[in-house]
Amino acid sequence: MTADSSDPNRQTQQVVVVGGGLAGIAAALAIARQGLRVSLYESRPRLGGRASFVEDRASGDLIDNCQHVSMGCCVNFQQLCRWADADPHLVEESRLHFIARDGKVNPLRAAWLPAPMHLLPSFLSLSYLTLSEKGRLMLGLRKLLQTPRMPGDDFAEFLKLCRQPESLIERFWKPVLVSALSEDLERISYRYARQVFCQGFFENRQGWTVQLLNCSLGYFYDHLLTSALTRHQVEIHLNDAVKKIEITPPDSVSQGSRVCSLKLASGKIITAADFVVAVPPWRVGSLFEPDVLTNITSQAAQFETAPIASVHLWFDRPITTLRHAVLMDRVSQWMFNRTAILTHQDQSTPAGWSCYQVVISNARELKNEEGESAGRKSSEQIIEQVVRELAEIWPEVKHAELKHARLITDQRAVFSPLPMIDQIRPHQQTEIPNLQLAGDWTETGWPATMEGAVRSGFLAARNILRQRGLPSEIMASELPAGKLSRILIARSGPADL
Ligand SMILES: Cc1cc2nc3c(=O)[nH]c(=O)nc-3n(C[C@H](O)[C@H](O)[C@H](O)COP(=O)(O)OP(=O)(O)OC[C@H]3O[C@@H](n4cnc5c(N)ncnc54)[C@H](O)[C@@H]3O)c2cc1C
Structure with a gap:
């Protein structure tokens, strides 16, 4: 595809990726590693999408919107980390702590037994x-x-x-x-x-092993992933929203249809040979004219979402030496000791402050930051409840001064993995040969996770590389099932209940 050189508003790339979340980043990096010219357009001022970070003025920190947890089985996320030299920052936790209502700590760790008995x-x-x-x-x-x-x-x-x-x-x-x-x-x-x-x-x-980044998500994107992208000449355009994806012929999709260009919110037209659209399902519909790709846009419109809340607490002293804990029978579900986890010092937390994050998944009962709403708790009430629950477990909380607290709720954190959800998850390859979809919600076989997002980006990239006859062995190998697991865990066949 060639650009109209007489029009200064037209630019040509080999591949354009729309959306700078993990799916878009994974697709861009996988394609650029094979030497293709890639441009990435992200509407926000930073990369990361839903796994991102916000500025917290009171503490001076760029705080993660929420602690993001990976696991040993998230092999493609690990692959992306390796490509970005971020793997040394991914720290494995060999035991979890389940804390009962009475405060008893129950460690979860692998015994010497083979999988699946461990x-x-x-x-x-x-x-x-x-x-x-x-x-x-x-x-x-x-x-x-x-x-x-x-x-x-x-x-x-x-x-x-x-x-x-x-x-x-x-x-x-x-x-x-x-x-x-x-x-x-x-x-x-x-x-x-x-x-x-x-x-x-x-x-x-x-x-099952939990893996946590020992650096902030700010450092992960702004330094590690951005360096990897720029090393492979990916052009990153932040604050540059895509408004429309233009298809030729314009009114309907037929054999021979192609995406010809993107129109940016700034008015600029971008042409390319291949396009990857890596935006969340609730953004897809607005990118296309109403009558095209209606199967995909109507599937995307059917996705439901669930909220996740995180309470960020800064105390004047440490309240526990545990790095993380699962809290039973409480509103608070997970506690992450951010001061202990973030051993890579890229934060500017005031000296002596200790930071903890409490995560509440499926936070429908809670409200967002905007203020009190009928029947729901205010931010202050939620923070108070979380601090009270931590004090029941760790008495040091009663002596500590709470220097600062903040509730962050993402109302559309993940898509709801409803029964039969696979029926509406679209494949990365659309019916238009030069248009790929990516995003945690596309068909990956994974729920809404960083791993699912990276998988989707790799799958979209693999389609493009294959079409061009380039090396396309991108997907990481799954962890092999142990011998006994292969016998005891059924792989396929009809339900036998
Ligand atoms: C609070 C919270 C906690 C979570 N915890 C975990 C966890 O512990 N472990 C885990 O694995 N996963 C977790 N997740 C899920 C994980 O963050 C997501 O599944 C993953 O980040 C989705 O990535 P994505 O690239 O598919 O989509 P997104 O991150 O949504 O990225 C899409 C990007 O597209 C951009 N965009 C949209 N429209 C346009 C446009 N018109 N033009 C240009 N750009 C556009 C958006 O700004 C965004 O950056 C959590 C999510 C949240 C919100």
């Missing part, structure tokens, strides 16, 4: 489950591993069929799945719930 001793020692609940849990887990599919793809239905008691659902299934998928158990696809346990916890001894 976590069972920890599950069986959970102090807040009764013997009979542990028995039901073992039956439920066994059934889950043996049942690859459920009619209707409804996880709540599975829990009923396996007769999992309400108390066990509240103290085991819910904390694990709400953290992973950020949805009510009544609104979760069986396939994705099972994936959390099979691929995450059981198939391989490494899959």
Whole structure:
């Protein structure tokens, strides 16, 4: 495709990527590594999309919008980190701490047993489950591993069929799945719930380990990923929203249709040979004329979303030495000790302050930062409740001075992994040969995660590279299932409930 050289508003690239979240970044880097010229257009003043950071004036920090957790099984996110020399910043946590209502700390760690048995001793020692609940849990887990599919793809239905008691659902299934998928158990696809346990916890001894960046997301994007992109000559255009994607012929998609150009909000026209659109589902519709690609835009319009809230707290002293903890039977779900986690000093937190972040997934009961609304709690009430809950666990909170606190809620943090969601997740290759989609919501086989976003970007890039006959071995190898896992975890076949 050549630019109209007489028009100074027209620019040509080989590949244009729309959206600078992890999906767009992954696509841009994967393509540019093969020597193609890539331009990335992002409407916001920074990269990162939903896994991003905000300026906090009171503390002087660029704070992550929310602690982002990766796992051992997130192999493509790790691949992106390697490409950006960010892998030394990804620190593995070899144990988790589940803190019961009475304050007892239950460590979750891998025993010497082979997968999928390695976590069972920890599950069986959970102090807040009764013997009979542990028995039901073992039956439920066994059934889950043996049942690859459920009619209707409804996880709540599975829990009923396996007769999992309400108390066990509240103290085991819910904390694990709400953290992973950020949805009510009544609104979760069986396939994705099972994936959390099979691929995450059981198939391989490494899959479940939590991985946390020891640097801020600000440093991750502004230094590590930006350096990797610019090293491969990706042109990054921030504050440069794409307004329309122009298709020829203009009114309908037929054989031979192509995307010919993008119109930016600034009025500039950008032409390219290939396009990757890596925006969230609620932005896709506005990029196309109403009558084109209606299958994709109507699928995108059907996605529902769930909120995640994070309470950022700065105390005048440390309140715990734990790096992180899962809090049971409380509004607060996860505590992250940011001062301990961020060993790479790229923050300007005042000396002596200790920073903690408490994450509340599926935060529908909570409200956003704008003020009190009927029937919901104000930011101050939520912060007070979280501080009270931390004080019940760590008495040092009662002696500490809370220097500063901030609630950040993203109302559209993740798409809801509803039963049968796969039916509306579009493939990266659209019916227009030179138009790829990317984004955590596209067909990746993963829920809304950093891994899902990176996978989607790699898949879109792979399509483009293959079409050009360039090396396209981008996808990282999955963690291999252990020998015993291959026997005990069913891979396919009809539901056998
Ligand atoms: C609070 C919160 C906590 C989370 N916690 C975790 C976690 O612990 N672990 C995990 O794995 N995942 C987590 N996630 C999910 C994860 O952040 C997302 O799944 C992932 O970042 C999505 O990336 P994406 O590139 O698909 O989309 P996005 O990040 O939404 O990126 C899309 C980009 O497109 C840009 N854009 C939109 N329209 C235009 C336009 N017209 N022109 C140009 N640019 C445009 C947007 O500004 C945005 O930057 C969390 C998300 C949130 C919000």
